[in-house]
Amino acid sequence: MSVLKSNCPSCGGPIEFQKGSTIVVVCPYCRSAVSRTDRGLEDLGKVAEIVDSQSPLKIGLKGEFKGHRFELTGRAQNRHELGGVWDEWYATFGNGWVGWLAEAQGKFYLTFYQPLPEGTALPAFESLEIGQQLPEIPNKTTLMVTEKGTATAVAAEGEIPYRLEPNERSNYADLSGKDNAFGTIDYSMNEPWVFIGQQVSLEDIGLASARPVTREAARVSAQGLGCPKCGAPLSLTAPDKTERVTCPFCNSLLDVNQGKLTWLKALTPPQSPPDFSLQIGMDGVFSGVTFRVIGAVVRSVLIDSITYFWHEYLLYNPTIGFRWLVHSDNHWNFVETVNPAEVDATQPYGFGATVSYNGGTFKIFQDAEARVEYVQGEFYWRVEQGERVRAVDYVAAPLMLSQERTANEVNWSVGVYQTNAEIEKAFNLSDLPKPWSVAPNQPFTGGFYIKWGLGFLAALFLIAVVMTVLGGFDKTPLNETVTLPPAASATTPQAAFSQQFELKGNRNVRISAQAPVSNSWADLDVDLVNDQNNEVESVNIPIEYYSGTDSDGSWTEGSQSQDATLSSLPAGKYTLRVEGTWQNFSQPMPVAVKVEQNVSRGVNFCCALVVLAILPLLGIIRKFSFESRRWSESMFGSVSTGSDDDDE
């Protein structure tokens, strides 16, 4: 088809089908969807006005994808059956391609129609299951069903490349694959159509410059509204994305529809007033990005007849989108959604089940039904008190991977543990209540001491080996027997000298003495005399040896040989002077003396080993205790000492 200028069959205003692929043009004057057919123009009915959103995109923007230039020529807004609208922009390429650029919660997905191979049969919409793999759809990575639902075309503008029927409802399934692959199955036709593409950033499609101007202007466009119940003024931070808001004055839950508030119900007051640590409207800075707290939820799980409560805060930044802060047992987690296809089950569900994500392995921690107990603020989905999802948590400190599953949707999110100090700094707060127990993904902060301590021990062994090799083997400069002559009494010492021998420097010295004592003693003072300067180094070597028998049998005590070890002495020639007293003084005392150098005693090594091992040993004990406390809270409890240390 070619460019066609005509008049709107509804209002007569001029309309133009500029692009050859355009099937429907929305009349800019009366908002009629006008379709061109072989028989002429057809009025399909009026579409609603586009809900004012903070999208950085607009019709007429030109971009480039993989070297091909395109222009945004149309836009449709679809309503999710559970609430919320998303934008679909139509990118008309210069080469004739038509791309669908979907925008939801600050993320962009560019997809193209993908004809299926002959004979390919896709599962029927009704039989499609969340999490189901669809290998029959040709793609680099297998696509998985992450959401199925029914969309209603509520608004449109510009040129649309398909027959858009106002308020037409159509079933769809969203698919995700690794490496940001994304797809949609459109079940509105008899034969479902498949659209394949990927998640893209504005930079990827040459629209990076679209971001700052539009977003900056939108940031201050909070919309003032009044509560339909009590008339109190309400302010929406994300008016184009908010589906539900609560009135803090009359405690009502309100529906938000195209900027209008409708009273839904009075919120059931909680058993005790929720003590939210963060208040709606507070700003917090995470990784340099300022988020505003726009919603707060009290959720609970029932485990073994005990209800556990925690708080979740919805954060919003116009550029980034939504994030969550989870506050449980005074532990904090900063949470964002992840592509479900990036999560792989590495061990089947059950005790010890694991999943992998982004190179990490996460171990199952809890599987329970989470319930919404109370809400406050505004939300991008139709939140309800009592809303339930199945929540499965997997941990690899400091991260927690959580799966939330309903009949129609599965979402994965990753939470990063935050210390109180980090939250206090982010929100400029002080004195947040201290956490108790150990959080599922709380990192063990003593890992530094274990790692470095073990490193020091390894270095100690290395040094010991190197020094042993460098020092060489032990040498024996003297091995001689000297005889002490008989003495006048047991207290009168006698002395004898050895031969001269040579000691080398920088080597320790061990002096061994052996005396043939039996049930007696000999007390030897051994002097190492430096023959150059007559300096003397003395050691005392007492020898005693006793033996006998008693009712328990034979026994011995002491030894006929003893030794003493000295630090290195200056190199030179030495003589050993042995002076001693002994019990059998009337008999000569032959003493075998031996001088050795470079003796491996191991005392220095053992001392260093003990000193260096204390902290890592304490750290390992503490880590074991820490993990025990962590997993004692788990439904799949087992102590794991995996590598989940944190460097504080």
Next chain:
Amino acid sequence: MMKTLFVIFGCCVLLTYATASWFGWELANSGKNSRLGAPFFYGGFRGGK
């Protein structure tokens, strides 16, 4: 701060051990032979080269 002190302490221990090994220094002597009268430790160090 504690981490820095721990690293400095560990390095000092290793350095002391390596130095003692190189120069033949003995930190301790055997039991009752201690010259200081205290178990284990020996005060006979006279220096290196």
